[in-house]
Amino acid sequence: MLPYLGGDWGNPSSSYRFGSKLKKVVEEARDQVAELLGAASSREVLFTGSGTESNNTAIHAALMSRSGKRHIITSQVEHSSVLSYCRYLEKHHACRVTYLPVDSYGLLSLPGLENALTDDTALVSLMWANNETGVLFPVEEIAALCRSRGILYHCDAVQAAGKIPLNLRHIPCDYLSLTGHKIGAPKGIGALYVKRDAPFVPLLHGGHQERSRRGGTENVAAIAGLGAAAVLALEKLPEYGGTVGPLRDTLEDATLKVIPGSSRNGHRDLRLPNTTSIHFPGVESEALLLLLDQGGICASSGSACLADSPDPSHVIAAMNPGEAAHQSVRFSLGWNHTADELDQVVSSLSAIVPSLLSFQA
Numbered sequence: 398m399l400p401y402l403g404g405d406w407g408n409p410s411s412s413y414r415f416g417s418k419l420k421k422v423v424e425e426a427r428d429q430v431a432e433l434l435g436a437a438s439s440r441e442v443l444f445t446g447s448g449t450e451s452n453n454t455a456i457h458a459a460l461m462s463r464s465g466k467r468h469i470i471t472s473q474v475e476h477s478s479v480l481s482y483c484r485y486l487e488k489h490h491a492c493r494v495t496y497l498p499v500d501s502y503g504l505l506s507l508p509g510l511e512n513a514l515t516d517d518t519a520l521v522s523l524m525w526a527n528n529e530t531g532v533l534f535p536v537e538e539i540a541a542l543c544r545s546r547g548i549l550y551h552c553d554a555v556q557a558a559g560k561i562p563l564n565l566r567h568i569p570c571d572y573l574s575l576t577g578h579k580i581g582a583p584k585g586i587g588a589l590y591v592k593r594d595a596p597f598v599p600l601l602h603g604g605h606q607e608r609s610r611r612g613g614t615e616n617v618a619a620i621a622g623l624g625a626a627a628v629l630a631l632e633k634l635p636e637y638g639g640t641v642g643p644l645r646d647t648l649e650d651a652t653l654k655v656i657p658g659s660s661r662n663g664h665r666d667l668r669l670p671n672t673t674s675i676h677f678p679g680v681e682s683e684a685l686l687l688l689l690d691q692g693g694i695c696a697s698s699g700s701a702c703l704a705d706s707p708d709p710s711h712v713i714a715a716m717n718p719g720e721a722a723h724q725s726v727r728f729s730l731g732w733n734h735t736a737d738e739l740d741q742v743v744s745s746l747s748a749i750v751p752s753l754l755s756f757q758a
């Protein structure tokens with residue numbers, strides 16, 4: 398990234414010689430992201446400013462190109478960038494939105510989805526992996542079902558990218574979102590996959606950048622960073638699950654053992670290898686996070702995008718009607734965490750949780 402923050406200051410869309418040099422940088426990064434996605438062509442990759450923008454763009458594109466159809470299907474556990482946009486469309490654009498429930502494991506019912514499809518359905522937007530629990534939705538089956546009914550399908554794969562193989566050549570998904578800062582690239586860069594035959598209408602109208610699909614001068618340094626992160630993620634992918642999964646399992650098993658009454662949120666196996674969400678009965682998650690943070694341990698309740706709101710987790714609430722939505726903490730591991738660090742997390746928890754319980758009692 399550094400050359401494009403320093404000396405190489407040109408605009409990739411300009412015709413002077415710096416321009417064509419930077420255009421190559423952007424196109425190389427596009428190839429690299431396409432490779433991570435297993436896309437058929439790099440022409441299917443569009444750079445955006447965030448996962449949020451990718452999600453909004455896909456929903457907008459589908460709705461605008463299916464004029465007349467006003468029904469969207471999504472789930473109760475999507476990221477706020479899907480849910481808030483759907484609520485906005487309900488309120489201001491006369492759309493009807495179905496928010497599919499999940500079961501107590503966080504799993505989605507395919508027959509439930511099939512029953513919700515109507516002749517008025519423009520789009521199904523269902524995520525690949527949940528950001529709070531890591532639970533996976535059956536994307537291949539969802540995509541095949543939507544394709545068979547002529548309904549567009551958008552997948553928020555922000556959490557799945559770089560952690561499990563995506564292989565979009567073989568999945569008939571029309572739109573798919575990812576973001577840089579969840580795969581080791583900087584914040585403020587995202588990508589949207591648009592399948593070759595999927596209709597598209599831009600969200601941002603302006604210049605001819607991104608083949609007229611997204612106006613705005615390209616953020617070359619961040620794009621180069623996303624390309625490099627995609628290469629590294631793809632390189633690590635074959636060993637990622639085998640390295641991170643056992644560490645996550647050790648952390649989870651040890652925690653459930655030392656904290657009486659604690660339990661896992663989400664299905665044990667049908668989830669990403671790096672995420673664990675744990676319910677600590679009787680413990681306010683915000684208090685626990687504060688004390689963990691004092692010990693140098695960064696974890697979260699709900700989504701960081703909502704961290705300044707005291708609301709309970711909408712994801713955990715959709716799975717469990719009790720108090721778990723206020724009393725759960727999510728730990729996400731990177732490929733570089735060590736067993737020693739995770740031991741420290743468990744010993745911190747075994748000191749903090751009983752002290753909070755006695756304080757609250």
Ligand SMILES: *Cc1c(COP(=O)(O)O)cnc(C)c1O
Pocket residue numbers: 446447448449450452476478524526527528553555556576577578579585586587
């Ligand atoms: C982080 C996240 C987003 C939003 O990405 P930003 O780049 O922060 O806008 C969307 N969906 C999921 C599942 C996420 O985890």
